[in-house]
Structure formats: structure tokens, C-alpha cells
Amino acid sequence: MELIKVDLGARSYNISIGSGILPDLGRYLKELQVGKRVLLVTNSNVWRLYGKIVKESLSDAGYRVLVGEIGDGEEYKTLATAERLYDLAYQSGCDRLSPVVALGGGVVGDTAGFVAATYLRGVPLIQVPTTLLAQVDSSVGGKVAVNHPRGKNIIGAFYQPCLVLADIDVLKTLPMREIRSGLAEIIKYGIIWSEEFFSWLEENIGALLAGDAGSLVHVVQESCRIKAEVVEADETEGGLRAILNYGHTVGHAVEALTRYKKYTHGEAVGIGMVAAARLAWSLKLLGFADLSRIEALVRRAGLPYELPENLLVEDIMERFYHDKKVIGGNLTFVLPGCIGKVDIRKDLTRDILINFSKMR
Numbered sequence: 001m002e003l004i005k006v007d008l009g010a011r012s013y014n015i016s017i018g019s020g021i022l023p024d025l026g027r028y029l030k031e032l033q034v035g036k037r038v039l040l041v042t043n044s045n046v047w048r049l050y051g052k053i054v055k056e057s058l059s060d061a062g063y064r065v066l067v068g069e070i071g072d073g074e075e076y077k078t079l080a081t082a083e084r085l086y087d088l089a090y091q092s093g094c095d096r097l098s099p100v101v102a103l104g105g106g107v108v109g110d111t112a113g114f115v116a117a118t119y120l121r122g123v124p125l126i127q128v129p130t131t132l133l134a135q136v137d138s139s140v141g142g143k144v145a146v147n148h149p150r151g152k153n154i155i156g157a158f159y160q161p162c163l164v165l166a167d168i169d170v171l172k173t174l175p176m177r178e179i180r181s182g183l184a185e186i187i188k189y190g191i192i193w194s195e196e197f198f199s200w201l202e203e204n205i206g207a208l209l210a211g212d213a214g215s216l217v218h219v220v221q222e223s224c225r226i227k228a229e230v231v232e233a234d235e236t237e238g239g240l241r242a243i244l245n246y247g248h249t250v251g252h253a254v255e256a257l258t259r260y261k262k263y264t265h266g267e268a269v270g271i272g273m274v275a276a277a278r279l280a281w282s283l284k285l286l287g288f289a290d291l292s293r294i295e296a297l298v299r300r301a302g303l304p305y306e307l308p309e310n311l312l313v314e315d316i317m318e319r320f321y322h323d324k325k326v327i328g329g330n331l332t333f334v335l336p337g338c339i340g341k342v343d344i345r346k347d348l349t350r351d352i353l354i355n356f357s358k359m360r
């Protein structure tokens with residue numbers, strides 16, 4: 001088992017990564033000295049696969065487990081879902097030491113995290129991610145949120161977990177589409193932070209797609225290590241942390257304009273990463289060789305990489321300017337200068353983006 005510490009002073013926590021560690025969850029909670037009532041948030045698919053293991057582990061460790069099952073999909077990441085979980089917690093007598101355990105993917109983790117951040121002004125949060133994307137990204141770093149009809153993740157907070165427990169074995173039950181979706185965020189880390197990691201991915205993408213356990217352990221560890229370094233330097237996205245949004249400005253627009261039905265989050269990020277790389281090349285910030293490597297790796301991961309032809313430029317631009325990272329009317333774009341290094345740009349005009357969007 002690998003332990004990665006996210007060093008944030010009083011809010012520091014460990015990311016535990018390994019195979020077969022899910023049954024040890026109760027022991028981990030005892031080390032955290034949290035309350036005996038546990039609100040376990042999950043969805044029906046994850047509960048069917050791992051609910052018994054997790055509930056028995058917690059019960060055997062002396063915890064009373066309250067199960068809050070939510071729907072599977074972005075449409076369930078809402079204030080209404082959070083309110084239902086508040087009701088369960090309150091009616092069951094959960095207090096300020098009662099932990100919320102998020103067992104699932106990004107929707108479960110974000111929603112449960114938002115509930116933990118806001119119930120009684122904050123209770124302990126334990127993230128137990130069960131998708132590759134959640135293990136390498138959404139469970140780490142403390143971003144928690146629910147959606148609003150006008151935008152994704154615009155109601156939220158920065159709220160760090162007490163523990164992230166990532167069991168690689170649970171990835172065996174994921175459909176290939178979910179593995180590919182997680183690979184998008186993994187590729188992102190290579191582009192924004194480490195050319196060495198990107199090169200390793202180029203050499204080992206086949207093993208990852210084949211489900212090789214050793215390769216999966218390595219990418220989860222390396223992705224979490226990179227994200228931990230970025231979060232330690234900038235916990236609340238005042239500067240450096242914005243580089244984690246590489247591919248997401250376009251990706252979020254694609255998700256929203258296709259009503260979160262056509263693409264997974266990782267697929268949309270794949271499109272966004274290639275679009276941002278092409279934009280950087282058109283501005284003479286990125287060399288053609290590195291652009292070609294980025295496009296090739298995204299394609300080899302089996303991810304979409306072209307903007308949908310049916311999306312109108314005007315609609316894409318509207319989504320850009322309603323992005324939550326817009327400040328004072330200025331867009332924030334993360335553009336690569338080379339593989340392993342990106343720049344945060346706030347000087348891209350509407351005309352530049354419109355002309356680029358028409359180049360599809």
C-alpha cells in the first residue's frame with residue numbers, strides 16, 4: 001500500500017492507495033477518532049457491488065451505518081439530493097463528529113462532500129472513490145459541489161477530506177468507457193506537470209487499457225502525487241491550482257451543450273485538452289511535435305478529440321463566458337507551452353476564440 005500525504009497544515013490528510021484495502025475501512029476510521037454514527041453516501045450500482053463489504057467493515061469496527069443512496073448521474077447532483085441527505089443525517093442523530101463516507105464516483109463524492117461541508121457547518125469527510133477518474137482527480141483536493149440548472153458545480157466549497165482510500169481492485173468492475181474516462185485526467189497530469197509521466201503513458205497506454213494492475217497502481221499514485229503538490233501550493237485556486245483545469249473550459253461547455261447525455265466528463269475533457277493544444281499551436285505557443293503527441297495519446301486512449309460539428313460557435317462562446325472561472329469578464333484558459341508545462345492565460349479575446357472555434 002502507498003501513502004501520499006496532502007500537506008495542508010491542520011487540514012492535512014493521507015491518500016491510501018492499494019489493492020484489497022476496502023475491507024480495512026473501519027480500521028482507518030478508528031484511527032481518525034470520528035463519531036460512531038456514519039452517513040454512507042453511495043448509489044445503487046456501487047452499493048450492489050461493495051455495500052456489504054463496506055457496511056460490514058464499519059459495523060465490525062463499532063460504527064452505526066446510515067445508508068443514503070442517491071441517483072447515478074449528474075442530474076442527481078443537486079440541492080434537492082443534498083437536502084434529502086441532510087434530513088437523513090438530522091433524523092438519525094448525526095452530530096459534528098459523525099463522518100460522511102462517500103462510496104462511489106465523482107457524483108457521489110462531490111455531493112457527499114458538499115453535504116459534509118455544510119451539515120452543522122462541517123463534519124468529517126472520508127472519500128472512497130470507486131472509479132478511476134474519482135481516484136485520480138475528484139476525490140483529492142477538497143473541491144465539493146452540487147449543480148444548478150444554469151451551470152455545473154457553481155454551488156460548492158473547498159472542503160478537505162480526512163482520508164482518501166483508493167482500492168485499485170474495485171476498478172475491475174468498471175466498464176471500459178469509465179476506464180477511458182479516467183485516463184483523460186491522467187493524461188492531463190502529464191501535460192501540465194511531467195513530460196516524464198506523459199512519456200510513460202505513451203509507452204504503457206496498452207497495459208492500462210488491458211487493466212494491468214501494476215500499471216493502474218502506478219498511474220493512480222503518480223496522479224495523486226502531482227495533484228497533491230499542486231493543491232499544497234494553492235489550496236483554494238488563487239493561482240497555480242488553475243492549471244488543473246486544463247481541458248476543462250472547453251470540456252465543461254461540451255458537457256453542458258450536450259446536456260450531460262452524450263459524453264462522460266473524461267470524454268469531454270479529452271476533447272477540451274486537444275482543443276486547448278490546437279489553440280496553443282495556432283497562437284505559436286506550442287510546437288507541432290508536442291501537439292501531435294497530445295492528439296495521438298488522447299486518440300490511443302480511445303477518447304473523442306474533435307468538437308462536435310453540431311455545436312454552434314455562438315453557444316460555445318456563451319458557455320465560455322458563463323464559466324465559473326470567469327472573473328471581471330475575463331476568461332481563464334490553460335494552454336500548454338510544451339508537454340509538462342502550461343500557462344494560465346487571461347488575455348484571450350472573444351475574436352481570437354471565435355476565429356479558432358470556426359476552424360473545426
